[in-house]
Amino acid sequence: MTHELQERNEVMAAELVGAARDVLNVMFFTDIMEEGDDCACEKPFPLQVRVRFSGDQVGEFRMEVDDVAAGSMAGSFLGTDQVNSPSGEEVDQVMGELGNMICGAFLSRFEKEGLFALSAPEVVRPADGAIPGVHRGLELMEGYMDLRVLWGSVSG
Secondary structure (H helix, E strand, C coil): CCHHHHHHHHHHHHHHHHHHHHHHHHHHCCEEEECCCCCCCCCCCCEEEEEEEEECCCHHEEEEEEHHHHHHHHHHHHHHCCCCCCHHHHHHHHHHHHHHHHHHHHHHHHHCCCCECCCCCCEEEECCCCCCCCCEEEEEECCCECCCCEEECCCC
């Protein structure tokens, strides 16, 4: 990997984490406790959200989340309590929206002048495997999340 590509990937990873932190703080009342290349990436994830984007660039965003983080964030977003926790369908819908928000925030930060169209978020249970590209594992206040972005041709 060239030095220029490595620098671009580091900036991309920082913008990915920054976008996630902004969305998580404002909309989900949680924060990132730790982040890195391998913080959460080796954990098995039961839920994955995929968002494809096209426009000035094409690519794919993937967010993988463990059940603890997904349930906690969905409950915070929906304003539910321990007794009235969100249903599995509600968790999936909220995680789809979270993936959509993080992807959009990331693209707005990283490609400030770019124009993009996002696909509808696709929730996959269980997660069907990681894509190559820039990634960051995140330890949240409750649970774990892995974020990935792949630029270029996307199959499917």
